Amino acid sequence: MTEEFRQEAGGLGFAVTCSLDSAQYPVAADREALSRALWNLLDNAVKYSGASRGIEVEVRRADGVASIGVRDHGIGIPASERKRIFQKFVRGAAARSGGIKGTGLGLAMVRHIVDAHGGAVSVSSAAGEGSAFTIVLPAKG
Numbered sequence: 001m002t003e004e005f006r007q008e009a010g011g012l013g014f015a016v017t018c019s020l021d022s023a024q025y026p027v028a029a030d031r032e033a034l035s036r037a038l039w040n041l042l043d044n045a046v047k048y049s050g051a052s053r054g055i056e057v058e059v060r061r062a063d064g065v066a067s068i069g070v071r072d073h074g075i076g077i078p079a080s081e082r083k084r085i086f087q088k089f090v091r092g093a094a095a096r097s098g099g100i101k102g103t104g105l106g107l108a109m110v111r112h113i114v115d116a117h118g119g120a121v122s123v124s125s126a127a128g129e130g131s132a133f134t135i136v137l138p139a140k141g
Helices: 002-010 031-047 093-097 106-116
Strands: 015-020 054-062 065-072 120-126 130-138
Touching: 002 015, 002 031, 031 054, 031 065, 031 106, 031 130, 106 120, 106 130
Parallel strands: 015 054
Antiparallel strands: 054 065, 065 130, 120 130
């Protein structure tokens, strides 16, 4: 799925890199739903990257969990907005004022999908420095 997105984003001038450690990543999951959640995070990284054209995806396994991280180097999210971004219809001020298209449903959908898989999603960000979203799921075996 990341490769498919990489080809699409590459046509827009984005470089999407993916790093995997050497571990296996079995999780009990609905492949289509998790793909939709990851696609949303990647699509957001493109929309909110501004002039930056680099997006990193990192997949890791440690301590019984598998994690998928998506990082951009774009406009970022101010601390005052981070707690609400996973709620329905919430969009940041920079997105609204910058004319970035969206409904405010994507991150709510990501959270719903991840919660349904017994996982968690989080964000680390600073205005003007980009954002890193991480999905953590219980690993099988």
